[in-house]
Amino acid sequence: MGxxxxxMExxxxxxxxxxxxxxxxxxVKDKLQAMQEKMSEDIDIASVIEPSDIPGMYCASGKTSCDDLYFHEECKCVECPVFKENxxxxxxxxxxxxxxxMAR
Incomplete structure (x- = not known):
């Protein structure tokens, strides 16, 4: 654990x-759309994407920059392969x- x-994996x-x-x-919807647009371009996505561009991977990057999440819903962390593998x-x-x- 660490x-x-x-x-990208x-x-x-x-x-x-x-x-x-x-x-x-x-x-989150806006970030997903922007990410999909970047992925459709003929570029190395890993070279142009920042953690703050991704609406996820908070266990690696830290708290969301979106202020409209609904924390009263149940999170999916315990079902996530990244959660389990780490x-x-x-x-x-x-x-x-x-x-x-982020996880520590």
Whole structure:
């Protein structure tokens, strides 16, 4: 258990974008659309994308920059492959990285 690597491999495994906590967020929808547009360009996406551009991977990057998440919904962290592969059940915080910050 330790710091989660912010990588495209982990971004692709991340469940944050399908999490009910983010489900009604306009900010998340805008970030997803911008990310999809960047991915459709013929460029190396890893060279132009910043952690703050991704509506997810909060276990690696820290709290969300979106202020319209709905924390009354249940997060999907415990179902997430990134959560499981990095044994985040043993760390702090144990979930809601979008609200409580990155795993440590």
């Amino acid at each position: 710091k989660v690597e912010f990588s 982990n971004v692709n495994k991340c469940l944050c974008t399908v999490c009910a906590v983010q489900g009604t967020s306009s900010c 044994d985040l059940m043993s760390g702090e915080p144990m979930g809601y990285f979008c609200r409580d910050g």
